[in-house]
Amino acid sequence: MASQQQDAGTGAYLIRGAAILGGAPEDLLIRDGIIAERGQNLSADGATVIEAAGLVALPGMVDIHTHLREPGREDAETVETGTRAAALGGYTAVHAMANSTPVADTAGVVEQVLTLGRTAGWVDVRPVGAVTVGLAGEQLAELGAMADSRAHVRVFSDDGICVHDPVLMRRALEYVKAFDGVVAQHAQEPRLTAGAQMNEGEVSAVLGLTGWPAVAEESIIARDVLLAQHVGSRLHVCHVSTAGSVEIIRWAKSRGVNVTAEVTPHHLWLTDELARSYDPVYKVNPPLRTDADVQALRAALADGTIDVVGTDHAPHPSEHKECEWAQAAMGMTGLETALSVVQHTMIETGLMGWADFARVTSTAPAAIGRLEDQGRPLDAGEPANVTLVDPAARWTVDPSKMATMGRNSPFAGRELPGKVVATFFKGHPTVLYGKLNTPYRWLPEAPDPARNTGTAAAGRN
Amino acid sequence: MVLSQADIDRALTRIAHEILESNKGSQDLVLLGIPRRGYPLAVRLAAKIAAADPTVDPAAIVGQLDVTMFRDDLSHQAMRPPYPTQLPRTGIDNKVVVLIDDVLYSGRTIRAALDAIIDLGRPRIVRLAVLIDRGHRELPIRADHVGKNLPTSSAEKVRVRLAETDAVDGVPVNEVVIEATA
Amino acid sequence: MRHLLSTEDLSLSNAVRILDTAEEMAAVGEREVKKLPTLRGRTVVNLFFEDSTRTRISFEAAAKRLSADVINFAAKGSSVSKGESLKDTAQTLSAMGADAVVIRHWASGAPHRLAATDWIDAAVINAGDGTHEHPTQALLDAFTMRRHWSRLAGTPSAGADLTGMRVAIAGDVLHSRVARSNVWLLRTLGAEVTLVAPPTLLPIGVEKWPCTVSYDLDETLAKGVDAMMMLRVQGERMNASFFPTTREYSRRWGFDDNRLRALDGLGLKDTIIMHPGPMNRGLEISSAAADSPRSTVLAQVRNGVSIRMAALYLLLSGDTREPAGHADNTRFHTAENTSAHAPKESH
Numbered sequence: 001m002a003s004q005q006q007d008a009g010t011g012a013y014l015i016r017g018a019a020i021l022g023g024a025p026e027d028l029l030i031r032d033g034i035i036a037e038r039g040q041n042l043s044a045d046g047a048t049v050i051e052a053a054g055l056v057a058l059p060g061m062v063d064i065h066t067h068l069r070e071p072g073r074e075d076a077e078t079v080e081t082g083t084r085a086a087a088l089g090g091y092t093a094v095h096a097m098a099n100s101t102p103v104a105d106t107a108g109v110v111e112q113v114l115t116l117g118r119t120a121g122w123v124d125v126r127p128v129g130a131v132t133v134g135l136a137g138e139q140l141a142e143l144g145a146m147a148d149s150r151a152h153v154r155v156f157s158d159d160g161i162c163v164h165d166p167v168l169m170r171r172a173l174e175y176v177k178a179f180d181g182v183v184a185q186h187a188q189e190p191r192l193t194a195g196a197q198m199n200e201g202e203v204s205a206v207l208g209l210t211g212w213p214a215v216a217e218e219s220i221i222a223r224d225v226l227l228a229q230h231v232g233s234r235l236h237v238c239h240v241s242t243a244g245s246v247e248i249i250r251w252a253k254s255r256g257v258n259v260t261a262e263v264t265p266h267h268l269w270l271t272d273e274l275a276r277s278y279d280p281v282y283k284v285n286p287p288l289r290t291d292a293d294v295q296a297l298r299a300a301l302a303d304g305t306i307d308v309v310g311t312d313h314a315p316h317p318s319e320h321k322e323c324e325w326a327q328a329a330m331g332m333t334g335l336e337t338a339l340s341v342v343q344h345t346m347i348e349t350g351l352m353g354w355a356d357f358a359r360v361t362s363t364a365p366a367a368i369g370r371l372e373d374q375g376r377p378l379d380a381g382e383p384a385n386v387t388l389v390d391p392a393a394r395w396t397v398d399p400s401k402m403a404t405m406g407r408n409s410p411f412a413g414r415e416l417p418g419k420v421v422a423t424f425f426k427g428h429p430t431v432l433y434g435k436l437n438t439p440y441r442w443l444p445e446a447p448d449p450a451r452n453t454g455t456a457a458a459g460r461n
Numbered sequence: 462m463v464l465s466q467a468d469i470d471r472a473l474t475r476i477a478h479e480i481l482e483s484n485k486g487s488q489d490l491v492l493l494g495i496p497r498r499g500y501p502l503a504v505r506l507a508a509k510i511a512a513a514d515p516t517v518d519p520a521a522i523v524g525q526l527d528v529t530m531f532r533d534d535l536s537h538q539a540m541r542p543p544y545p546t547q548l549p550r551t552g553i554d555n556k557v558v559v560l561i562d563d564v565l566y567s568g569r570t571i572r573a574a575l576d577a578i579i580d581l582g583r584p585r586i587v588r589l590a591v592l593i594d595r596g597h598r599e600l601p602i603r604a605d606h607v608g609k610n611l612p613t614s615s616a617e618k619v620r621v622r623l624a625e626t627d628a629v630d631g632v633p634v635n636e637v638v639i640e641a642t643a
Numbered sequence: 644m645r646h647l648l649s650t651e652d653l654s655l656s657n658a659v660r661i662l663d664t665a666e667e668m669a670a671v672g673e674r675e676v677k678k679l680p681t682l683r684g685r686t687v688v689n690l691f692f693e694d695s696t697r698t699r700i701s702f703e704a705a706a707k708r709l710s711a712d713v714i715n716f717a718a719k720g721s722s723v724s725k726g727e728s729l730k731d732t733a734q735t736l737s738a739m740g741a742d743a744v745v746i747r748h749w750a751s752g753a754p755h756r757l758a759a760t761d762w763i764d765a766a767v768i769n770a771g772d773g774t775h776e777h778p779t780q781a782l783l784d785a786f787t788m789r790r791h792w793s794r795l796a797g798t799p800s801a802g803a804d805l806t807g808m809r810v811a812i813a814g815d816v817l818h819s820r821v822a823r824s825n826v827w828l829l830r831t832l833g834a835e836v837t838l839v840a841p842p843t844l845l846p847i848g849v850e851k852w853p854c855t856v857s858y859d860l861d862e863t864l865a866k867g868v869d870a871m872m873m874l875r876v877q878g879e880r881m882n883a884s885f886f887p888t889t890r891e892y893s894r895r896w897g898f899d900d901n902r903l904r905a906l907d908g909l910g911l912k913d914t915i916i917m918h919p920g921p922m923n924r925g926l927e928i929s930s931a932a933a934d935s936p937r938s939t940v941l942a943q944v945r946n947g948v949s950i951r952m953a954a955l956y957l958l959l960s961g962d963t964r965e966p967a968g969h970a971d972n973t974r975f976h977t978a979e980n981t982s983a984h985a986p987k988e989s990h
Contacts, residue, residue, distance in 0.1 A: 197751075205848030206651065208751040208775030208820060213847070277759065278752030322730050322760075324750035326773070527667070530681040530709075530956070540644060540961035542664035542953075545801075580676040 012036075012047035013429065015422075018057035018388060020378050022354030028057060030384040033427035038380050052388060055421055056354050059362040060092025060385030062374050063335065064184070064262055065159070065238060065310030068094070068125070070116060071109070072101025077315040077405045079113065082335070083122035085313070085404035087430040089335040090387040090420040093124035093366070093374045098135070099160045105130035105141035107149035114151040121439030122430050126369055129153040131172045131183060135161050140172060147179040154370040157184035159238055160285075162220060164190050169224060173233035182260075182368060184236040185224050187245070188286065192216035197326055199272040199287040207275060209325065212287045214242040221245050225252035225259050236368055237261040239312050241286040243296035250305045260368050262310040263297050265341035266332055266410055270294075274410070280321045280328030281410050284314070301360060302351040308365040311338045315406020333406040337397060339389065340416035347391075348417060354391075373426075384427035393419035403436065463611060464637035469592065472608030473502065476590050477509035479606045484557055487514045489585065491556040493526040495574055496544035498563035500525045501625035502592060506561060524548045526560070526581075531573035548581065558584040559605075563621040565591040568602035593637060595619050609637075617641055646758045646767040647954050649776040650828035655804065658831055662786050663801050664953035665946070671708070672949060682711035685959055688741040689715045690732065691770075692748040697920060698770050698780075701944070702745045705951035714741070729753060733762035741765045743959055751775035766958040768951075774818045780919055781824035783950040785832055787939050788870050790946075791915055806833035811863050813839035813896055814874025814927050815885075817846050821919045822874055826854050839863050841896060843885045860896055864905060872917040873898050873928045889926055899929045906937070915939045 012031040020026050020038070027042040028035055063086065069077035079096070086094045096113050098104035104113060110127035117125020129146035133139045135158045146153040156176060163169045163185060172183050193216045198204050200211020221237055225248065228235035240246065240261045249261045266284065271291050274282040282288060300306040314331025321328050334341075342361065346352040352360075366375025373383040396415045399407040423431040428440040464472070484490055487510060494503030507519035529543040560574050571589060578587060590606035595613045613619060618640045627634050644657055671679055687706040689699050699715065706713045718732055729748075736744060743766040746754045751773030758767040771777040785805065792808050793800040810829055816822045816838050829836045836854035838845065849856055857863045864871070878889060886892045893899065898916060906914050916928070916937045924930045933940060 200847050202848035202851045205846035205852070206823070208773050208823060210774075211847060278755040279759070319728065319730075322728075324729055324748065324753045324756060326750040326752075327729075530671075530679040532681075535681065535685075535960045538960045540660070540957050542660055542801075543667040545667060545670065576680065580678075581674065 011427070012045075013424070014042060014044045014047040014049045015052045015057060015386070015388065016042075016049055018052035018055045019354070020057045021358050022056050025053065028378060028386065030386065030424060030427050033384055035378060035380055035382050035384050035386070038378065050388070050422060052421075054390065054392060056389045056391055057378055058090070058354065058358050058387045058389060059375055059378060060387050060423065060425060061090045061339065061361045062365040062369065062371060063091055063094040063311050063313070063338075064155070064236070064308050064365040064368055065264075065312045066094040066096055066335065067099065067312070067314045067331070068096045068113070069315060070100065071112065075317050079116035079125060080120045081403060081405045082313070082315070083117060083120045083125060084436055085333075085335040085402060087122040087423050087425065088403050088420060088436060089337070090339045090389065090423055091123050091335065092385040092387070092423060092425045093126060093369075093371055094335075095126045095128050095155055095369055097159045098128045098130035098157060103130050103134050104128065105133050105135070107142065107145040107151070110146050110151035110153050111149050118442045121441055123425055124371070124374065126155070126371065127151045127153055128155045128157050128159070128184065131156045131158045131163050132168065137161060137163060137165055137168065140168070140175065143172070143175055143181065144179065147181060154179070154181050155184050155236070155368070156181055157186065157238065159184060159186045162186050162188040162190060164188075164220070166223060166227070170227050170231060173228055173235065174231045177231075177233050180234075180370060182234040182236045184238050185220065186238050187217045187220035187224065189216040189220050192219075196287070198275045198283070199289045201272065201290060203272045203275055207278070209275065212285075214244050214289070214293075217242055217286055218244040218248055222248050225249070225257045228259055229255065229257045233258065235259045239264050239267065239286055239310065240297065240300075240306055241267050241289050241293065243293045246296050246300040246305055250300070253305065260307040260364070261300075261305065262308045263301055263306045264310060264312045265334055265338045265345070267297055268294060268301070268309075268345040269341055270410055275325075278325050280323065280325050281332070281408050281412070283325060283328050283330050284312075284332050284410075285330040298345060298349070298351055301346060302356070307360065308368065309338060309342055309360050310365070311335050313404070314408075315404050316408050317405075318407055321408050331408065333399070333402070333404050333409045335404060336402050337409060337411050337416065339420060340395070340418045341411065343391060343418040344416055384424050386422075386424040387420060388422040390419045390421050391417065393417070395419055462636050462638050464593075464609060466635035469608070469635055469637070472592060473505050474509055476606045476608060477506050477513060480506070480559055480588075480590065481510060481513060483588070483605065487517045487522075489555065489557045490517075490522050491524060491549055491551070491553055491558045491584070492522055493524045493548075493553075493558055493560050493578075495560060495562045495570060496525060496527055497626045498621050498623050499561045501623050502563060503561040504625075506590070521549055521551070526574055526577055528570055528573035528577050531576045533569060533573070546577070546581070553578065553582040553584045555583070555585045557586045557588070559588045559590050561590050563592045563623075564619050565589070565594045565602075565604050565607075566597055568598045568600035571602050572600050592621060593619055611639075613639060644957060646754070647778055647958060648754050648758055648767065648769045650778045650781050650824045650831070651776070653778070653828065653831060655831050658782070658785070658828060659802060659804060661782055661950065661953050661957060662789060664957055665782070665786050665949040666801055668708075668952040668956070669946070669949040672945075678708055678710060680710045681956060682706065682709040682959060685711045685742040686740055687711045687713050687743045687745060687955060688736050688739075688765075689713065689770075690718060690736065690744050690746045691716065692718050692746070692750075692753070693771070695747050695771065697944075698747060701947045702768075702770060702951050704948050705955055708948070709952055709955055711742075711955065714739070729756060730760070730762050733757055733760075737763040737765065743768060743955060745770045747771045749773055768954055768958065771820055773820065774823075775820050776824045777820040778824050778828070779947070779950055779954055780821050781828040782954070783943055783947040784821075784825055784872065784917060784919070785828055786946045786950055787917065787943050788834070788915075789832075791913075791939070792869070795913055804832040805829060808834040808869050809837070809867055810834050810870045810872065811837045811839055811868045812872045812874065813860055813863075813898070815844045815876050815880060816840045816849065816874070817844045818877070818880070819874050825872065826852055830854070837863050837868075839896065841886050841892070844880070860898075860902065861905070864902060864911070865909060867909070868911065868914055870915050870917055871898065872919075875919065875921065875923060876927045878923070878926070893926050897927050897929070898932045900931045903929065903932045903935060903937075917943060920944065
């Protein structure tokens with residue numbers, strides 16, 4: 001590819017004077033897919049120098065919750081466009097949710113998504129497997145086959161739909177123990193949320209929109225943490241949205257339950273007051289809650305009760321949002337705004353530093369997904385998945401200028417802090433100077449790539 | 462100031478006598494004032510007619526005719542409720558209706574008033590009395606009785622301030638002034 | 644006032660202005676010639692995504708009395724069977740030159756979408772959206788109450804509000820756009836509102852509304868009520884466990900013959916009984932109550948035309964692109980005779 005000539009040569013980069021995790025300025029030398037050296041005044045030695053004074057170096061971000069829509073809804077997003085957006089947002093890995101068409105409930109589909117991700121080459125696309133066949137909540141999908149497939153699935157989720165049958169949920173939690181999997185639950189009691197349109201409370205009462213009560217989320221989380229404890233398995237709670245859920249998770253963690261929790265950037269900022277506009281760009285599931293919930297979620301992310309930020313990036317074609325609220329699809333884009341929104345809500349409020357940011361956007365999600373070469377320290381010998389951020393930059397969100405096909409950003413028109421300057425994926429800059437560069441090129445697949453993903457030798461620029 | 466309180470009073474006295482004269486008495490007379498300032502002028506005229514002809518009950522011959530809903534300039538109207546239309550008990554059928562307004566300008570208000578009257582009944586005759594005729598007619602309409610002809614530029618405003626409608630502390634009332642517009 | 648979408652954001656001055664205008668429209672209705680030429684050449688579209696013959700013909704009569712051209716557009720597009728999108732429909736109507744769109748929609752907020760987007764540049768009147776609002780219904784209810792209240796006080800209606808009037812609204816508040824619009828409007832007009840309903844048919848968050856909430860109709864009546872408004876109850880709510888049986892509902896929350904008699908016993912000789920229609924006789928209201936001299940059901944229907952004429956007139960008059968504050972300042976007819984800004988202004 002002609003574009004690859006941009007980084008022809010050694011493929012080595014010297015990041016000069018970046019604040020590693022927001023700390024003192026140091027240099028990072030990236031070569032052959034790994035961080036070759038970290039230290040002061042490193043010699044360029046033929047490497048391309050990136051002057052990074054004032055920039056923050058972070059481990060490449062890992063999204064535990066992304067909807068890439070392909071296969072099936074290529075009018076909404078493709079793996080190519082979604083992962084371009086991810087790279088621009090500072091990500092080096094995304095977990096592609098299973099609610100595609102066909103549903104990612106077989107080894108065949110997850111391998112297809114894996115292949116699409118590798119063909120695109122912008123980030124590591126890690127397919128999530130469905131818990132139940134067709135997300136129907138009736139019969140377990142072949143979780144073991146997906147785990148053993150080339151996609152090496154470890155995260156299983158019916159996201160979009162709750163695994164509400166308690167027996168089925170128990171079995172899923174038990175079964176994934178066989179291959180160190182995790183069930184990522186979309187906690188939504190279906191009967192309590194029939195026809196639900198927005199958070200149930202003062203605003204829904206006035207707007208006459210059917211309420212989505214907090215208890216519908218909290219009751220499922222309470223049940224699931226007890227189930228996880230009972231069967232000794234690993235539970236991940238997707239997009240926690242209420243103060244009550246935080247309390248339950250805090251309680252469960254104090255009892256030693258192996259539960260992790262996720263919050264979306266939009267739930268860290270936006271409230272149900274926005275629904276007063278009846279603009280469906282603010283329609284999302286779980287819904288935007290109250291300011292008290294937002295404050296509780298921020299505190300929980302800061303104190304570790306909530307482990308990770310997951311975007312729940314959910315692009316929709318415009319006709320699914322340019323309509324009545326009740327007819328509109330639920331969901332918001334998030335990959336290209338997540339970093340800025342977390343900086344705004346957590347770092348600029350003094351609740352977290354950049355090291356915490358690295359924990360919640362990289363280390364912890366990589367650990368949940370069992371991604372061995374992601375979320376690593378920025379030290380010599382580690383895989384070179386690195387995001388360079390200019391925290392002083394300010395930009396105004398314009399969805400029409402985004403890489404994602406989705407125009408449904410709730411942050412449109414807002415000025416946000418923080419801009420991704422460069423994203424290195426396996427030592428290759430997928431984003432450079434704030435612009436998309438070139439994708440990483442995977443080598444023809446080794447017999448078992450899952451075992452090789454930790455080694456830079458699996459790929460070459 | 463182009464008309465003082467005394468000027469207005471004299472003009473109304475003269476118009477009252479002209480109305481009686483042209484009608485050959487007070488027979489079948491109905492005075493319909495056009496809101497807002499035409500109505501108090503109609504009340505004043507009715508009192509003067511009653512003073513000249515003691516058989517007249519002034520309250521029984523005065524009414525108010527709102528023309529808002531008949532105007533041809535809907536999109537330029539201020540958003541406000543129409544004024545009530547109130548006819549004398551006798552109605553207007555076969556009456557001699559004298560429309561009363563403060564200022565005659567383009568003639569469009571009177572056009573609207575004629576339409577409004579036709580929807581309310583069938584007068585024998587309709588006449589028009591105004592305090593000021595400032596010219597610049599846009600329709601073939603003329604007044605039968607005029608208090609004062611006042612040549613103006615269309616860039617000027619003619620302000621009629623009446624005690625009944627314009628009583629604000631510190632602002633003189635019962636006078637007519639011309640103001641330049643911006 | 645560019646649109647009429649809700650009563651929640653309707654100011655006292657705008658509310659009184661609509662009621663006062665409706666008084667004049669009502670006077671026209673009593674004349675031999677009931678038609679006014681005011682909206683000649685204007686096009687009013689009745690865009691109904693939900694069947695409501697009553698509301699549609701009321702708006703149609705209002706528009707026709709003002710000489711507007713009326714287009715009735717019954718758009719099929721329920722949540723189940725998706726038809727043409729709201730956006731496409733709106734753009735179609737815009738291309739046809741609609742000056743005002745009267746929209747009834749099963750989805751809460753649909754009129755707000757029309758008003759907020761650039762799909763159509765017409766005045767939007769909410770004729771009932773989902774379980775959100777039905778502002779013209781509340782206005783006609785307030786108009787009916789104001790006439791009653793003024794007559795009791797022996798003062799003219801025009802310019803008056805409802806200060807001190809005690810209004811009880813009983814029934815399915817949760818699903819009622821009529822209840823919501825009435826609560827906001829009656830608060831603005833100074834009335835004291837009590838909502839009476841089974842707890843299952845009150846929304847979470849109702850405690851923040853500017854009204855009193857009661858589960859007990861008899862207790863509410865005993866405290867004194869000047870207007871008793873009964874809301875329609877859908878029988879199918881029973882199947883969703885909002886209440887056990889229609890019989891139990893009617894016994895506890897229906898305005899039955901016993902409660903009608905009780906009004907006399909309580910000395911409430913001037914209390915009126917209201918219902919937005921259509922009524923479920925024998926469920927939320929007994930026939931004796933509906934047909935009693937206290938009932939204002941037919942007056943409400945009659946007043947509906949006047950209110951809708953007023954709304955259409957006020958929305959389509961004036962330079963509606965001006966901010967509302969400007970209209971407020973110029974609501975009184977002044978005597979200037981200028982052609983500088985309004986070439987047709989004349990005397």
